[in-house]
Each structure stands twice: as structure tokens, then as C-alpha cells.
Amino acid sequence: MFLANPATLRRNGVLCMNKRNIDYIGRYNPRKFYKRVDDKLTTKQLALANNIAVPDLIGTVSEQHGIAEIPGMVDNTDGFVIKPSKGSGGKGILVVTKVENGRYYKPNGQEVTPSEVDRHVSNILSGLFSLGGKPDVAIVEGLIQFDPVFDGYSYEGVPDIRLIIFKGFPIMGMLRLSTAASDGKANLHQGAVGVGIDIATGKGLHAVQFDQPIDLHPDTKKELISIQVPQWDTLLHTASMAYEMSELGYLGTDMVLDKNKGPLLLELNARPGLAIQIANGRGILPNLRHVEKMGNHNMTVEERVAYAKIHFSANS
Amino acid sequence: MHSRKPFYILVALLFITGIAASVYRGIEHSVPFLPGKQVQSWAVDAKVSFRGTGEPAEVSFSLPEDPAYEILVENATSPGYGLTITNNAIDRRAIWSIRSASGKQDLYYKVTLIPTGQDKLLADKEPQIPTAYTWPATEQAAAEQTIDEVWSKSATNLSFAQQLNKELNANERSQNIELLLTGNSPSQLFIRMLHSKGIPAKEVSGLYLEDQRRRQQLSTFVEVYNDGQWHLFNAEEGSQGRPENLLLWDRSGTSVLDVIGGVNSQVNFSMLQDTRSALATAIDVMKNDNALDFSLYQLPLEEQSLFKGILLIPIGVLMVVFLRVLIGIKTSGTFMPVLIALAFIQTTLFTGLIGFLLIVAFGLMIRSYLSDLNLLLISRISAVIIVVIGIIGLFTLLSYKFGLSEGLTITFFPMIILAWTIERMSILWEEEGPKEVIVQGGGSLFVATLAYLAMSASWVQHWVFNFLGIHLVILALVLLMGQYTGYRLLELKRFKPLAGDK
Numbered sequence: 001m002f003l004a005n006p007a008t009l010r011r012n013g014v015l016c017m018n019k020r021n022i023d024y025i026g027r028y029n030p031r032k033f034y035k036r037v038d039d040k041l042t043t044k045q046l047a048l049a050n051n052i053a054v055p056d057l058i059g060t061v062s063e064q065h066g067i068a069e070i071p072g073m074v075d076n077t078d079g080f081v082i083k084p085s086k087g088s089g090g091k092g093i094l095v096v097t098k099v100e101n102g103r104y105y106k107p108n109g110q111e112v113t114p115s116e117v118d119r120h121v122s123n124i125l126s127g128l129f130s131l132g133g134k135p136d137v138a139i140v141e142g143l144i145q146f147d148p149v150f151d152g153y154s155y156e157g158v159p160d161i162r163l164i165i166f167k168g169f170p171i172m173g174m175l176r177l178s179t180a181a182s183d184g185k186a187n188l189h190q191g192a193v194g195v196g197i198d199i200a201t202g203k204g205l206h207a208v209q210f211d212q213p214i215d216l217h218p219d220t221k222k223e224l225i226s227i228q229v230p231q232w233d234t235l236l237h238t239a240s241m242a243y244e245m246s247e248l249g250y251l252g253t254d255m256v257l258d259k260n261k262g263p264l265l266l267e268l269n270a271r272p273g274l275a276i277q278i279a280n281g282r283g284i285l286p287n288l289r290h291v292e293k294m295g296n297h298n299m300t301v302e303e304r305v306a307y308a309k310i311h312f313s314a315n316s
Numbered sequence: 317m318h319s320r321k322p323f324y325i326l327v328a329l330l331f332i333t334g335i336a337a338s339v340y341r342g343i344e345h346s347v348p349f350l351p352g353k354q355v356q357s358w359a360v361d362a363k364v365s366f367r368g369t370g371e372p373a374e375v376s377f378s379l380p381e382d383p384a385y386e387i388l389v390e391n392a393t394s395p396g397y398g399l400t401i402t403n404n405a406i407d408r409r410a411i412w413s414i415r416s417a418s419g420k421q422d423l424y425y426k427v428t429l430i431p432t433g434q435d436k437l438l439a440d441k442e443p444q445i446p447t448a449y450t451w452p453a454t455e456q457a458a459a460e461q462t463i464d465e466v467w468s469k470s471a472t473n474l475s476f477a478q479q480l481n482k483e484l485n486a487n488e489r490s491q492n493i494e495l496l497l498t499g500n501s502p503s504q505l506f507i508r509m510l511h512s513k514g515i516p517a518k519e520v521s522g523l524y525l526e527d528q529r530r531r532q533q534l535s536t537f538v539e540v541y542n543d544g545q546w547h548l549f550n551a552e553e554g555s556q557g558r559p560e561n562l563l564l565w566d567r568s569g570t571s572v573l574d575v576i577g578g579v580n581s582q583v584n585f586s587m588l589q590d591t592r593s594a595l596a597t598a599i600d601v602m603k604n605d606n607a608l609d610f611s612l613y614q615l616p617l618e619e620q621s622l623f624k625g626i627l628l629i630p631i632g633v634l635m636v637v638f639l640r641v642l643i644g645i646k647t648s649g650t651f652m653p654v655l656i657a658l659a660f661i662q663t664t665l666f667t668g669l670i671g672f673l674l675i676v677a678f679g680l681m682i683r684s685y686l687s688d689l690n691l692l693l694i695s696r697i698s699a700v701i702i703v704v705i706g707i708i709g710l711f712t713l714l715s716y717k718f719g720l721s722e723g724l725t726i727t728f729f730p731m732i733i734l735a736w737t738i739e740r741m742s743i744l745w746e747e748e749g750p751k752e753v754i755v756q757g758g759g760s761l762f763v764a765t766l767a768y769l770a771m772s773a774s775w776v777q778h779w780v781f782n783f784l785g786i787h788l789v790i791l792a793l794v795l796l797m798g799q800y801t802g803y804r805l806l807e808l809k810r811f812k813p814l815a816g817d818k
Contacts (some may be wrong), residue, residue, distance in 0.1 A: 002809065002812075003805075003808040003809055003812070004808045004809070004811055004812045004814070004815035005808075005815060006802065006803045006808060008815045009803060009808070009811055009814060009815055010803075012814055012815065014803075014811050014814050016801070016802065016803045016804065016807050016811075017644070017804060017807065018641060018800050018801050018802065018803075018804065019801035019802070022799065022801050023801055064692065091747060119687075122692060122693075123693060126692055126693030126694065127693065128693050128743065190748065208813070211810060211812075211813060212813065213813060277811070277814060278810075278811065278813055278814060281813070281814065282814065283814060
């Protein structure tokens with residue numbers, strides 16, 4: 001059959017968009033805290049104040065005339081990332097992995113001319129990528145030296161780890177690997193590979209691309225299920241701490257592993273997508289309900305992570 | 317978690333109020349539930365004529381009052397006469413008066429009537445018990461004997477009247493009745509006998525409505541009261557009940573025409589049947605009754621036509637909410653499809669689709685050039701707006717030159733919306749590739765087409781303007797859909813991989 005039976009989906013605990021919006025985002029994410037996650041600059045500052053590691057901040061551009069300062073900022077770096085502070089869905093992120101004599105190169109080796117960079121920043125400032133088209137700030141960040149453990153698993157991009165943190169508990173995780181189809185981006189709807197990760201161990205469970213299960217990475221042909229995310233405990237801790245920092249009950253954390261600095265918090269998301277369920281091959285609702293049933297708790301980050309590892313593992 | 321009860325009560329209230337208001341409008345004000353409905357109307361002319369004697373003359377003429385017919389328009393023409401229409405407790409009368417009338421006088425009264433479908437003669441208050449008729453000595457014995465005879469064969473006031481009417485019109489009447497009919501007309505006799513038993517009854521006049529008849533006279537009927545309702549009898553013919561197309565002209569039981577200061581008075585009727593729009597009729601009736609309270613028809617015509625468009629938006633919005641929340645279709649810009657659909661109403665669907673695609677395609681080409689110019693967003697959008705206006709102007713001119721009048725309607729497209737659509741599509745193209753542009757653009761056009769089909773249906777346009785209660789129902793539906801936490805139709809496909817049994 002072409003369509004799934006809604007009763008089966010409900011039995012499997014699959015969360016849908018309408019229910020996520022009403023019963024989780026609407027109920028657990030107070031509107032007033034949204035700016036903590038919608039504005040990446042605020043998130044960064046909050047994270048630093050809470051001792052959560054983030055990528056280096058090279059500088060910010062908030063006025064059109066500030067664009068001229070960009071070459072000066074990035075000249076002595078190996079590479080840099082320009083992103084809109086209030087962007088959504090990975091829109092408007094420009095990654096330059098090589099700076100050579102004032103010339104910039106994208107991860108796929110294509111050159112980005114300075115005028116293209118200028119236009120990109122100008123678009124960011126005009127609010128082209130921001131929610132509601134509001135004027136925005138461009139953030140220039142240092143390039144992440146991503147951990148070689150993922151070599152061969154990701155094509156031209158930084159693999160990032162998405163965790164759903166519900167009331168402070170990490171309840172579901174996914175590794176996002178870019179592919180040729182996704183143009184180096186880690187967004188599943190653009191063709192990135194999603195690998196469901198076991199909360200208890202950090203091991204791969206199940207992998208999908210374009211919502212269909214796959215076994216091997218489409219470009220590098222590496223087996224995806226065998227993946228093991230290193231420093232998994234640190235990742236869980238950092239992500240769980242984001243709950244206290246943001247005070248959002250239903251939260252998506254995006255993290256990357258840096259070769260030198262370990263797990264870095266890239267951004268938080270108050271409206272995390274539903275594709276993580278497909279990557280894990282199971283619905284998220286049982287875990288959400290489990291936490292809801294616990295009522296108010298006063299557990300520390302360590303206790304929550306320990307609890308989650310016992311109760312929210314795919315094998316439990 | 318707070319209780320959902322007040323919310324559902326609110327939704328139910330909106331729903332019930334909306335339906336009730338619409339049904340009230342439909343039944344009480346006879347606004348037709350379907351557009352284009354026709355009703356029959358009757359134009360009746362009454363001509364009162366008499367010969368003046370040179371003295372001051374006063375003519376009192378009873379006016380129709382029948383629950384089965386509603387008066388739409390009435391007027392009286394009477395050169396030189398003073399005219400008042402009195403409305404007393406018993407009946408409505410036109411009173412013409414003049415200081416001096418001599419020779420033949422003609423007075424006209426014209427009325428347009430529409431059937432209401434209310435053929436029962438309900439009495440709003442209990443009539444008085446009539447005083448018994450005092451029979452002349454010659455008739456008393458015969459009358460009493462007949463009454464007793466019929467009374468014993470009846471059970472109620474109504475069956476007494478029915479039996480009596482039968483006896484009066486039997487093929488072989490009893491000698492008693494033959495005797496009584498020599499001194500009384502059948503109607504008179506009928507009423508007098510009913511009065512003897514204390515049953516309220518009165519003589520009324522009715523007019524048979526037949527198309528294109530002239531010089532018609534009133535016929536005499538008798539109304540008999542029983543249990544809150546007047547029953548119509550024709551004692552001359554022995555029949556009971558209201559004949560089809562009968563208009564009760566005078567129900568007061570008094571005379572139809574009184575002339576003081578004139579002789580040879582008479583009244584003639586002529587009539588004409590006509591069909592008119594049920595909606596226009598209902599509006600006229602509401603105007604007569606000053607019942608336009610919550611209707612938009614009291615607005616000036618220009619505002620009315622404006623509202624005809626505005627009131628379609630809730631339908632389009634409902635469509636968008638339905639398609640997004642329950643189906644899960646992606647559109648570019650939340651309510652952009654509604655505005656496009658509004659433009660389609662002016663351009664018609666096919667021309668609209670072609671025009672939209674042409675403008676967006678041209679716009680995208682020019683936008684791709686603008687994107688090379690490295691402009692600020694605001695100036696780029698503004699440039700696109702100006703270019704869109706240029707494109708619209710160009711297409712309008714071209715279609716005029718080629719004699720394609722459909723092309724001229726292209727100006728109805730909302731230009732700012734088109735400019736933003738072009739800008740979004742262009743960004744989408746750069747970021748996600750042409751496939752996503754087709755998906756979202758196609759989704760928007762699909763939603764716009766469905767919204768157009770819903771908004772252009774003539775009965776939808778009829779309902780949203782004439783039954784304002786329907787907007788409360790739409791509001792209730794939109795609120796209700798805002799509570800829907802189930803799967804969207806397209807999610808059933810998306811989550812198909814998760815539907816396997818574990």
C-alpha cells in the first residue's frame with residue numbers, strides 16, 4: 001500500500017507534525033525563551049556563560065558597511081563559516097574550507113569570489129534567511145576541525161549529531177552525514193544520510209537517506225550501522241545541559257565533534273524536525289510519554305543522562 | 317494542562333449560532349438556500365368605481381390580509397382624492413375621500429403579492445363567543461330542529477361545521493333547510509346556525525388568482541374557529557379547505573367596500589402572474605419589514621460588491637488550513653494561494669494559471685540577472701515589483717494588440733505578492749534546486765486552484781454573502797482544525813518506513 005495505516009503509526013508511537021506543534025512545542029517551549037535559540041549569537045553567548053563549548057567566534061557583522069571588514073577577519077584563518085544569526089533549517093550557511101591569498105574555496109573545491117561573499121553577507125543582513133525576514137546579523141565562525149573518526153562516513157561536510165532533549169533527558173539521537181546529493185549540507189530533506197544512534201552506547205542503529213533505509217553511505221560506501229560516536233557521554237552531558245540553559249522543554253541540539261576541542265554546540269532548535277524518527281526506525285512518542293509520566297523531577301544532569309541511558313536505549 | 321472544555325463549548329456555540337443564524341435567515345426571511353431560485357408573484361389590481369352624487373364622498377376599501385401571501389409593494393392611485401391607509405385591530409382599509417364627487421369615479425389599488433407557503437389560518441387570540449342569532453318566528457322551529465339533528469351527529473365544533481355544510485349542500489335537502497334557504501343565503505345560514513351553538517364563525521371574501529384574468533369578483537367563504545385555528549368553508553358549494561391560488565382579501569367579517577356619497581359602487585379585480593428572483597424578493601420583503609438588521613444589503617452598492625469579494629476570503633483560508641493541516645501540502649507563503657485564487661476569480665482559472673506562470677517565469681529570468689548585480693534585498697524586491705508591473709503592462713498591451721481580451725484581466729494579480737513569490741522561488745532555486753521550486757510552486761498553485769474552485773462556486777458566493785452565520789461556522793472549523801493532533805495525509809506516506817510491525 002502507498003500510505004501507512006494511521007493506526008499502525010500510532011501504535012508504533014510515531015509523532016506527527018500537528019501533535020508536535022500542539023502537544024510538545026506549544027506546551028513545553030515558552031515563547032519568551034525562543035530568542036535564546038532562534039538567535040545563534042545569543043545561544044553562543046549563553047553557552048559560553050554556561051561552560052558549554054562552541055565553535056570559535058571570529059567576528060560578527062551587523063551593518064552593511066561592516067561587510068568590508070570580513071577579509072581582514074578571515075585572512076589568517078584556515079577556513080571559516082558565515083551564518084545568519086537567526087537562520088533556520090541550515091539556510092544561508094556559507095562554508096569556506098580554504099583561504100589562499102585572499103581567495104576562498106568551498107569544501108567541494110569551487111572558488112567563492114569575494115563579491116559572492118559580500119552578497120551573501122548582505123543577504124543575511126537584509127534578513128533573507130531569517131524567520132519573518134527580519135534584519136539579521138552575520139556570524140563569522142572558525143572552521144571546525146572535525147574529528148577524523150568520521151572519515152569516510154561523511155562527504156564534503158561536517159557530520160553533526162542531533163539529540164532530542166525532552167525536559168532535560170536525551171531521548172533520541174541521530175548522526176547526520178552529508179552526501180554529494182545534499183551538497184555538503186547535513187539536512188535530511190536535502191539528501192543527507194541520517195543514522196539513528198543508540199542513546200545508551202552511541203552506536204549506529206539504522207540509517208536512512210531520502211526517508212528510505214540504506215546500509216552503505218551512497219558516496220563512500222562505508223557501512224553505516226557500524227558507526228560508533230566517540231565521546232558519547234560528553235555529548236549527552238553537554239546536550240542535557242542545554243535544557244537548563246535554554247529552559248525549553250522540547251529541544252533539539254546540534255553538535256559537532258572537533259578534533260581538538262571535543263563536542264561543540266553548534267545550535268539549538270526549538271522546533272526540531274521529525275525525521276529523527278525515520279533515522280531511528282521507531283517513533284519518539286513512547287520516550288516522550290515516559291518523561292511526561294515522571295512529572296517534575298529535580299535530577300541533575302548526570303542523573304538524567306544515567307537515567308536516559310538505561311531507559312531510552314533502543315534495546316531497553 | 318488546562319481543561320479543553322471551554323474551548324469545545326466555544327466551538328460548539330459558534331457552530332450552533334452560525335447554523336441557527338443561517339437557518340433563521342433562510343426560513344424567517346425566506347432568503348433562498350440556493351442561488352437563482354425563482355418565486356411566483358401576483359400583481360393584483362382592484363378597481364373601485366361608483367357614481368358620485370356631487371356630495372362629499374368617502375370610500376372605505378378593505379385591503380388584503382392573508383398569511384398565505386406577503387405584500388411586497390402596494391400603492392393606490394386616485395387623482396384628486398385624499399388617501400389614508402388605516403390599520404386597526406380588525407382589518408386594514410384604504411380610505412379615499414374628496415369634497416365633491418360627481419359622475420363616474422374610478423379608484424385604483426395595486427398590490428404585488430408573493431406566496432409564503434403558510435396556508436394555515438392561525439388565530440393569535442381566542443375569538444369572542446358569538447351571541448346566538450335570534451331566528452324569526454317562521455324559521456325558528458325549522459332551524460332548531462336542523463341544528464339539533466346535525467349536533468347529534470357531530471363530535472366537535474369542526475365536525476359540526478362539516479356536517480352542517482354537508483346538509484346545506486346535499487342533493488336532496490330536507491324541507492327544513494329548503495325553507496330556511498328561502499330567507500337566507502347559504503353562507504348566512506351556515507354562520508347563523510354556528511352562532512346558535514356559540515361557535516365563532518365569520519364571513520370572509522376571497523379572490524381566485526388566475527393568470528391574466530380581468531373583471532373578477534370576490535367570492536364568499538366562511539371561516540369557522542376550532543382549536544386555535546380558523547377553518548375555511550365554502551357554504552355555497554359545500555366544500556371545505558383552502559382552494560389553490562385563493563387570496564383572502566377581507567377576513568374581518570365586515571363589508572369589503574363602503575361608499576358614502578356615491579351610488580352604484582362596485583369593485584373589479586384583474587391580476588397577472590409573474591416570476592422574480594427569490595433573493596430579490598426576500599430583500600424587498602426585508603426592506604419592507606425593516607428587517608435588514610444584520611444584512612449587508614443596507615450598505616451602498618459599492619461596499620456591497622467589495623464585501624462580496626472580502627467574504628470569500630474565509631472560504632479560501634479554510635481551504636488553506638485544511639490542505640496544510642490535514643493534507644500537509646507545502647505552499648510558498650502561507651496565504652499567498654488565497655490571494656492568487658482571488659485574482660483567478662477575476663481572470664478565470666485557465667487565463668489566470670497561464671498568466672501566473674508567464675509572470676513568474678519572466679520574473680525569475682529577470683531576477684536571476686538582478687542576483688548578479690549584488691543588490692540589497694530591499695532594492696532587489698523593489699526592482700522585482702517594478703519589473704512585475706512592467707511584465708503585466710507588457711502582457712496586457714500584447715494581448716490587446718492580438719485581440720485577446722482574456723489577457724487584459726492579468727492586471728488583477730496582486731503585484732507585491734507576485735514579487736515576493738518570485739523572490740522566494742528564486743532563493744529556493746539557488747538553495748534547494750529546481751525540484752523544490754516545482755514542489756512548492758506546484759503546491760501553491762494546486763492550493764490556489766482548489767481555493768478558486770471553492771470560492772467561485774455560485775452557491776458558495778451566495779451563502780457567504782447572504783448567510784453571514786456561515787462565517788461563524790468557518791471560524792469554528794478553523795479553530796477545531798487548530799486542535800488536530802493526528803497525522804497529515806502526506807505524513808502517512810512519509811512515515812511509511814515506520815509502519816512495519818515490530
